[in-house]
Amino acid sequence: MQPRTFTGPSDVADALDAAGYLPDTGVATAAYLAIAMGRPLFLEGDPGVGKTALAQALAEITDARLVRLQCYEGIDASQALYDWDFPRQILHLRAVEAANTSDLEASLYQRRFLIARPILQALEHSPSVLLIDEIDRADDEFEAFLLEVLAENAVSIPELGTIRAETPPLVVLTSNRTREVHDALKRRCLYHWVDHPDFAREVEIVQRHVPDAADKLTRDVAAVVGRLREADLLKPPGIAESIDWTRALHVLGARALTRDIAAASLGAAIKYREDQVRVERDLLPDLLERLG
Numbered sequence: 001m002q003p004r005t006f007t008g009p010s011d012v013a014d015a016l017d018a019a020g021y022l023p024d025t026g027v028a029t030a031a032y033l034a035i036a037m038g039r040p041l042f043l044e045g046d047p048g049v050g051k052t053a054l055a056q057a058l059a060e061i062t063d064a065r066l067v068r069l070q071c072y073e074g075i076d077a078s079q080a081l082y083d084w085d086f087p088r089q090i091l092h093l094r095a096v097e098a099a100n101t102s103d104l105e106a107s108l109y110q111r112r113f114l115i116a117r118p119i120l121q122a123l124e125h126s127p128s129v130l131l132i133d134e135i136d137r138a139d140d141e142f143e144a145f146l147l148e149v150l151a152e153n154a155v156s157i158p159e160l161g162t163i164r165a166e167t168p169p170l171v172v173l174t175s176n177r178t179r180e181v182h183d184a185l186k187r188r189c190l191y192h193w194v195d196h197p198d199f200a201r202e203v204e205i206v207q208r209h210v211p212d213a214a215d216k217l218t219r220d221v222a223a224v225v226g227r228l229r230e231a232d233l234l235k236p237p238g239i240a241e242s243i244d245w246t247r248a249l250h251v252l253g254a255r256a257l258t259r260d261i262a263a264a265s266l267g268a269a270i271k272y273r274e275d276q277v278r279v280e281r282d283l284l285p286d287l288l289e290r291l292g
Contacts, residue, residue, distance in 0.1 A: 004062050006032055012061070021050070021057035022197075022205050030192035031058060040150055040171035042186055045194035047176050048238015052133055054194070055172040059129040062170065068131045069118035071138040077145050081155055083115045109159035120155055126167035135185075136175040143185050150188050199226055202242060209243045213250040220257035221246045224287050225269065231283055233275045245269040259288055 006012045012035070013028035023031070031054065034041035043051040059066035069080055089108050096107060122130035135143070149155070150171060154164035173189060175181055197205060202222040210218070221242055229236040237245070248268040254261045263280050270276045 006035060008032060015061040016054075016057050019057045019060045020208060021053055022201060022208070023054070024197070024201065026192060027054065027194065030190055034172075034190050035062065035170060037190070038168060038170075040173060040189040042173045042175070042181075042189035042191045043194050044175045044177055044181075044191070046196065046236065046238065048236075048240050049194045049196055050239055051172075051174040051194050052131065055129055055131040055133075055174070058170060058172065062127060062129065064127040064129045064170065065122075065125050066129050066131060067118045067122040067125070067169070068133060071132065071134045071136075071142070073137055073139065075138050075142055077142070079117060080119045080142075080145070081117050081149075082120045082157065083117065084109070085113045085115050089113050111160060114157070114160070119149055120163065122169040122171075123153065123155060123163060123165040126165060126169075128169040130169040130171045132171065132173045134176060135173050136178045136181055140182070143182055147184060147188065150185075196226075196229055197239065199223065202226065202239065205239060206242050206246050210246045210250055213246050214255035216256045217249055217254055218246055220291050221249065221269075223291060224257060224262075224284075227287050227290075228269075228279065228283065231279075233270070233278070234272045235270070235275060237269045241269040241271075257288060257291065259284060262288065 006015065009025065009029040009032040012032040013023050013025075016023045016028065016031070030041060030043075033039070035058075043054065045051055055068075056066055058064075092113070093108065116124060119130065122128045132146070135146075152164075153168040154162050156162045171189075173185075196202075199222055202225070203219055206218050206222060207213070207215075225237050225242045225245070245265065245268040248265045249257070249261060252261060252265060262284055266276050266280060270279055
């Protein structure tokens with residue numbers, strides 16, 4: 001199946017909008033260029049601004065399979081590419097020995113004993129969107145390994161040969177900027193900083209996810225969350241927290257944000273004890289007073 005094509009950024013924006021992701025002009029343009037130029041898209045921004053959701057939406061609008069590689073400290077190539085299914089190989093070895101057949105070693109390295117990890121899955125299934133999530137959690141060696149994969153769109157397996165993508169996957173890398181990613185990797189990608197949405201766009205995003213919530217409640221949550229992001233919290237709330245908080249308040253029957261119900265449901269938006277104490281005691285009264 002060939003991936004869907006687009007006529008320009010506005011075409012991508014409309015498709016993302018229809019898929020439930022409301023992009024601004026910068027995001028739509030970066031996504032269009034990544035699709036049209038076949039370049040990896042490197043998305044950087046605070047946690048919760050919608051980087052992963054964009055990759056999911058891109059898979060949907062391009063009719064592609066989403067393959068996710070979650071990065072973490074210590075991840076290596078075998079966890080990203082492939083591994084051999086040793087238990088099955090041992091069973092096969094015993095069966096072959098019992099049958100007393102030849103070519104024992106060759107029979108152990110057949111495709112059926114290979115476990116495809118995310119990168120190999122993305123190369124083998126076209127079209128696909130390969131999400132390399134939180135690359136800033138991986139170490140330098142893993143970044144260097146990715147350079148080769150992104151350049152070649154192929155994997156060499158000594159026992160089987162080279163597996164090359166029929167259609168290169170659309171690669172989306174995300175980073176929360178816990179550390180700087182090397183320039184060599186960035187040079188191979190289109191870069192876009194994903195910021196928090198402005199008030200109007202956040203209201204619209206929340207309304208799409210919690211359509212039954214009262215309009216006043218949605219606007220109150222968007223206003224308070226926007227100001228909490230400026231309060232130097234340990235973990236400022238992202239879009240996902242705005243949606244969760246609005247949904248929680250709606251379940252509780254709220255139609256506007258008041259101090260009692262805001263404090264009671266704060267755990268839907270604020271995830272650290274220190275932040276909750278500070279917000280409830282020092283910030284919430286003033287923020288609610290500004291709502292009018």
